[in-house]
Structures are given as C-alpha cells and as structure tokens.
Amino acid sequence: MSVLVYIDTLGGTVTKNSLGAVSYGAQIGSTTVVTNGRVDASELEQLKNYGAEKVLVNRSVEGADASQLTKLIVAAAEQVGADTIIFTNDLTGKAVAPRVSANLKAGLVSGAIALPEADGSIKTNVFSGKAFGIMKVHSPKRVISLTPNATEIKEISAAGSVEEFSPEVGTPGVTVKEVKKQEGDVLLTEAELVVSAGRGLKGPENWGIVEDLAKTLGAATACSRPVSDIGWRPHHEHVGQTGIAIRPNLYIAAGISGAIQHLAGVNGSKVIVVINTDPEAPFFKAADYGVVGDAFDVLPKLNEEIKKLQAQS
C-alpha cells in the first residue's frame, strides 16, 4: 500500500500532530510525506524516525492557500502512486482533504480515531464525539483525516530522504494578511496536559490559580465557551463543539458544568479530572476522577501537593 501524508508546519517546525500522522501512515504502508514552506532540514530529518521513507518539500510557495495545497498534494499523490492520503483533521486538513478527495475521486473518511481494520473499515468520531462511526471506503483511493492525538505515536525507522518538489500550483486565491500567534508556553492543540476552567471561576481576575497549576504541570490552559464569549479568556482557549477539540492525556476541568457542547471537544481526553461544587454537575458522569469541592480551595491545594511531589522526585 502506498501512503502519502500531508504535514503542516508551524513556524518551520514539525508539530506533534504531524508526527502522529506520519506514524499512522507508516503503520498502513510505504509512506511519503509532502509539506511546504520554510521548514528546517533538521525538522524534516526527524520524520524518518516515524516511518517516512521519503519527504517531498515545496519551499517555493510560502503561505499556500487551500487551492495551491490541493494541487501540491494531488501532484505528490500522482507522483508516488498513493492510494491512501492522510491529513490531520485540523483547519488545513478540513479545508484541503475534501478538495483532494474530489480531485482524486477518492472516498473521504473524516475524523479517524483508529488505524484501518483488516477489512479496511475505519473508526471515526461522529456527532461531536457522542458516538463512533465505522466507515468503509469503496473507491480504489481513499483520503483519511485523522483526529489529533487519536492514536499512539510509534517510532518506526525508515530512510527519510528529503527531496525538493515544486509542481505548478498556480497563484493563491486567498493570502494571509496577518498571523497572531497564540500566547502561552504550551500550545493547546499540542498539549499533553490541560488545565481548564469555566464560569465557576467567577471572573478573569481569578485565573491566577488556573495558570499557577498549569505552570507547575507544564500544561496548557483552556476554558469553556461562555468564558471566552464574555472576554475573560482569549478565544483560542475555548474548547468544545464550536471551539477546539483536544485529546490530551490529562484534562483538569474546574468550575465547568460539562454541557454536551463542552464535552464534544474534550471527551477524547485520556484522563478527565472534574472539580465542581455541585455533586450533580453533568461533567462528573464523564470524569475519571471527580472532586466535589470549591475550585478556589482545590486548585491551590492540588498545586501545592504536585509541587511537593516534584520536589521529592
């Protein structure tokens, strides 16, 4: 099976989600990676540790739009004879995967959360994570967009040769005017650990206890939608159905009720810890660990205990 993986790069670096997509592809078949932009050679080098046999890089187009990326990826798929094309189901993947699928007349599986089964069926998240779907593609080619953090990243050794690849991709229909980077040390979409809070925190002035715990853990911070709507926290922290969907190893939620729209973005987290004063809060049903208590007491105490444990080790 010949697999092509498109990876997006962030400021010239390869993201964890991209490594996950490459490792996913390598577990399916012989994998070529295609990417664009100014990516450091050392960044591309590491892809061979995740199963990339070849890396095609187009450095000539910076900030390519969806139509240019489609042309780049279709040309790469045709060059390597790919029958499976893989994306991460992020903003770029959502915009480009359907176009590539239409161009190649390939069936599209969106939001995969597992490797294909022996019969080719693929498990996906549907209804905002409330249910699983089992999809089967009947066309000779298929496009799979992968839910971030859905599968284990495996180290697989491969040749990883890097080649320049500059097919004609035309001019962009849309150009990037300005990029405002997310603040904070840990990127939410890439974070293994996330500390999140909701309206139970009462106001933006109280977020110090959330940030302190996140700092101690090396975690990213997140919030519920009303919190970003009111302007207590920036919009890029909003998780859920209408915000970012995340799947960290640990999600700590303080003062969040656990509405279905919030859960849609976080219920793929490996371990969920809920802190809420209301024992009937719906979030407890989705929690691995629940603390019925006041976030203003629990978060600082948790922080102190973790610091003590860190000092001992």
Ligand SMILES: Cc1cc2nc3c(=O)[nH]c(=O)nc-3n(C[C@H](O)[C@H](O)[C@H](O)COP(=O)(O)OP(=O)(O)OC[C@H]3O[C@@H](n4cnc5c(N)ncnc54)[C@H](O)[C@@H]3O)c2cc1C
């Ligand atoms: C179409 C649509 C899309 C939506 N998309 C999203 C989305 O993407 N993400 C999202 O988050 N929401 C979304 N919502 C809103 C969602 O339905 C909820 O209204 C929202 O998640 C509630 O936010 P919250 O839990 O912070 O606030 P609340 O519902 O007000 O809950 C606050 C919680 O804090 C607890 N609490 C209070 N004080 C304390 C304390 N001192 N310590 C501990 N706990 C305390 C309370 O018991 C309560 O459970 C959407 C709604 C709609 C209709």
